[in-house]
Amino acid sequence: MEYKKIADSQIKMTQLMLPSHANFSGKIHGGYVLSLMDQVAFACASKHSGHYCVTASVNKVDFLNPIQVGELITLKASVNYTGRTSMLVGLRVESENIQTGEIKHCNSSYFTMVAKDEQGNNIEVPGLILTTKDQVRRFARSIVRQEDTRNRSGSFNAKDFRLEKYLELVQAQNVKVELPS
């Protein structure tokens, strides 16, 4: 079994936000930031595994602060967790106002990347060598989050969904339920 340190595959990328990246309100388009995040996650996971990777899943992304044209954004990626063929890459995005030096946390997210061989088959990845308490914390959090996701998606699969259990909850919201009789 091969093991690698997290530091050996960490990626940091800084980019200037141009007017062509803006949406109709003059702020940077969220989809553009997501695309940069995917590139950085790809580079980080591919570096750890030594193979090109694909994105299997993207965890929730909250856009905490808008990014302005003319700001620098810095994206940081680290492998937080290694499975058999998958890796969970943690991402953090910060913006920097060049004139004032103000730095804002724009978002954090987790991308699950799977390593592929040259035939396109999933391939085993090296494990991680954890050298700090924070690295152990992130690895443990990844395991628990995966279990939570599995439990959540299991309870809402179409086959097992019990309408009577949730109808009242749904009807208490900003919605009108008009089911065929």
Ligand SMILES: CC(C)(COP(=O)(O)OP(=O)(O)OC[C@H]1O[C@@H](n2cnc3c(N)ncnc32)[C@H](O)[C@@H]1OP(=O)(O)O)[C@@H](O)C(=O)NCCC(=O)NCCS
């Ligand atoms: C994602 C993908 C690699 C899964 O492969 P698969 O052979 O169908 O599925 P497996 O069950 O063997 O999963 C492989 C690994 O991915 C993980 N995985 C698969 N789907 C996942 C998901 N939705 N979320 C998190 N992890 C996932 C599995 O847990 C497994 O991890 P492990 O080997 O570390 O235990 C495959 O469906 C694929 O290639 N999808 C297209 C990816 C792509 O093109 N992305 C870009 C979209 S534009």
